Amino acid sequence: MAQMEMQTGSSFSYKQELKRTLTFKDLVIFGLVTMLPIAPAQVYGLIAPSSFGMTPLVYLVGIIAMLFTALSYSKMSREFPYAGSVYSFVQRGLNPHIGFVTGWLIIIDYILVPALLYSFAGIWISGVIPSVPAFVWVIVFLIINTYINVRGVSLAAKTNFMFLIVELLTVFLFLWFAIKYVFIDGGGAGGFSAAPLYQPDKVDFSFLAAAASIAVLGFLGFDSISTLSEEVKNPKKTVGKATIAALVLIGALFIVQAYMAALVQPDYTGLHPDMAFFDITRIVGGDFLYFMWIMVGVAAVGIANALTVQAAISRILYSMGRDKLLPFSGFLGKIHPKHQTPANATYFVALLSVVIAAFLDLETIIKYINFGALTSFMILHITVIYHFFFRKKERSVKGVIGYLIFPLLGFGVLLFVWMGFDTMTYVLGFSWLAIGVVVGFFKSKRYKEVPPALQEV
DSSP states (O other): OOOOOTTOOOOSSOOOOOOOOOOHHHHHHHHHHHOTTTTTTHHHHHHHHHHHHOOHHHHHHHHEEEHHHHHHHHHHHHOOTTTTTTTHHHHHHHHHHHHHHHHHHHHHHHHHHHHHHHHHHHHHHHHHHTTSSSHHHHHHHHHHHHHHHHOOOOHHHHHHHHHHHHHHHHHHHHHHHIIIIIIIOOTTOSSOOOOOTTOOOSHHHHHHHHHHHHHHHHHTTGGGGGGGGGSSHHHHHHHHHHHHHHHHHHHHHHHHHHHHHHHHHOTTTOOOOHHHHHHHHHHHHHHHHHHHHHHHHHHHIIIIHHHHHHHHHHHHHHHHHHHOSSHHHHHTTTTOOTTOOOOOHHHHHHHHHHHHHHHHHHHHHHHHHHHHHHHHHHHHHHHHHIIIIIIIIOOOOHHHHIIIIIIHHHHHHHHHHHHOHHHHHHHHHHHHHHHHHHHHHHTTTTTOOOGGGGOOO
């Protein structure tokens, strides 16, 4: 392992190998692209019927629920500004071995997400260009993203910004047409309506429970910002603020889009589960807006969204590889000599994505993703409580609220959603967890050794 160098404010440091070029704006853009500004188009047809048309309320519940987790990420990113996200936070804030297991859980989440996104994009574009098989598009998107990620975060940041602008313009164009359709032409609801926001006879505990389960999973991806900590100019001040800012901004975009869609088409009972939002764009903007949304959706998911996720998992694998905790750690923990990026880890993720997209069905992929993300988030909340409230004894009124009550609330929300998984999700999730426990057992010599950078933990 490279010789350790002391970095700002921490006693657990590494030699700086990644290139620090990213700013607050870059991180917010990265987070927005990862969570996908046009994401309502993917799930609107599923959420609207199950929420009695109150899709905006579902997204509001999601913001509130995930804000507690974002706050925990913010606290830990200031304390431990390293690549690796929740893996690095838990290994330093709670226990190195539990940190490895947590990293193992988040690996399955992030490794599977690119394959899922490539598959979705391939399926969508094949509907427009049926002569080209969906898997061919998977390969095309993967090659583009791998090239950009290996070249460096500066190029990736510029690419993210370009795609974000395109997505936002697409969203604003829809909103313009929708406002005209509803408030000027008198279509749909014909004006403002409180029904999409709140229906007192239908909102109860069971509704909020179902809404939380949908909404929490819809915001997965905001945590990827912390994986770039070692490529940020001022990570202690920047990463946490960017995480919260990205979550709030994307939530506002989701709510506005969902509200206008509900006004355009108040009858949620006959919506197509996959194409509902696209159909609504056709109502207000004709075939032009309909096909525009589909093509932007393909590019946003297949390139922009998958690009940021591939960058995130590459850095988690790099972080765990330099700690010698994974098989082939020597390969995964190397940096490209010219571009200063985790190139080997990026290539590895690309290869895995091809295999996963070819052999795993989408339902299985989604089950693994949900289990890995929520379980690792719950461990993060426990880490915040242990590290700040018990280890550092932050027990003022502010400390009790920020380091005990908020993490407990975040843990409770996630646990509630976690307990709603089906049996197969538990089987798949705990099987992966068991493999990680065995790998950690041998790599740490029966959980007795820790990486040199963690000797003091």
